[in-house]
Amino acid sequence: MIHGTHNAIEDPRNANIKIMINDEFYDRQDAKISVFDSGYLVGDGIWEAFRLHKGHLAFSEMHLKRLWSAAASVGMTFPFSKKELLDKVWKVIELNQMQDNVHVRVMITRGIKKTPSQDPRLTISGPNVVIIAEHKKANQDSKEKGITLFTSTIRRGSPDYLDPRLNCHSKLHEVQALVQAIEAGADEALMLDINGFVSTCNATNFFIVRDNEVWTSTGEYCMNGITRQNVIRVCEKHDVVCKQKNFSLFDVYNADEAFVTGTFGGLTPVTKIDGRIIGEGKYGDFTKKLSGFYEQLIEEECA
Structure with missing residues (x-):
């Protein structure tokens, strides 16, 4: 499967x-x-x-x-x-x-x-x-198990030639990144921006948790994710510190938790990146809490 x-x-x-x-x-x-x-x-x-x-x-x-x-x-x-x-x-x-x-x-x-x-x-x-x-x-087993990522050599592009915020049919560079990740034995690809900072994944947005803070990229080189926006919203609502900032793999490898976001899967935990176990290598409590906040937002939206 x-x-x-x-x-x-x-x-x-x-x-x-x-x-x-x-x-x-x-x-x-x-x-x-x-x-x-x-x-x-x-x-x-x-x-x-x-x-x-x-x-x-x-x-x-x-x-x-x-x-x-x-x-x-x-x-x-x-x-x-x-x-x-x-x-x-x-x-x-x-x-x-x-x-x-x-x-x-x-x-x-x-x-x-x-x-x-x-x-x-x-x-x-x-x-x-x-x-x-x-x-x-969504298969709940996937959320409980989490996914693994591999950092691709394919970079997220600059806005002046193909803005990463654009949901277009031209997805070949993301497919290339995913192929690299699959060949490396991972589930999906983590992608850096043109400056070497962590940007996003091939099909989802990326977050880490460090010292009870949530970090995600600046948004300059990442997909314009609706779920990403909503996670930032629920963090603000529930007084969770959420920083949109530049950070590197140095910060990722020793993060307490990591997760990705998307319309289909909501929040999905990341357990391993480039062969390195993230945190305790499981669906962390902080990610579970944020996922609960997000599900609550959906219920409010659809009430």
Whole structure:
């Protein structure tokens, strides 16, 4: 079994889900898109992920704001509003009769190209919108066991050539980092920024706990994680010192605890990095406390 932050309990219902492509519904095996799609050709697309919790899309406004920011960044114009896109998401959820423990992925590409090319002026259609909702409950065993990380030689890029805050389809550098980590025997990759400070992981944001303080990167070179933002929020709410700062592997290796954050898995403990055991090498009490605060925030959001 693949071990990592996206471990989900197998759910046979996913074999029969309906997927929306440009307002039309398709069975899973029939959900296809043209080879002339700009996302397939040159990675010209953006995406967002939502979590359905007890009939509510948690932090949907924050996710939509991030998606619209990404569109503005790449010069993509949507022929629909935030409300209209959210209505599409709900149509998918309702058709699949979903209520809880659901992960929704919205992918929007620039559209169909006249010919294989980077040039956006050769796009001959409006944006292609794909919405996939799956029954995905995080495997609690993964959280209890924790994950291991390996520090990749692939760096998080500078904002002046591919801003790490952009949720785009161009993820090859993150895949390269993950491949390195897997080949080193770890579950996922830890990535440094261009100055050698700890930035983020290949698919999640990274935190450490030192002397009852929570540290995470400055945010200049890391993913614009919604869960990261919410962990910072709950720290402020519960008077937990949370510092957004530069720190190095020197600080990581002797941390008391470490964890990563993401929309799907919430907070997942990290037990080992580069072969070094972090703290006591288990799901630490401080991380458990923060995870409880985060779950409480979700309940409040979806009340």
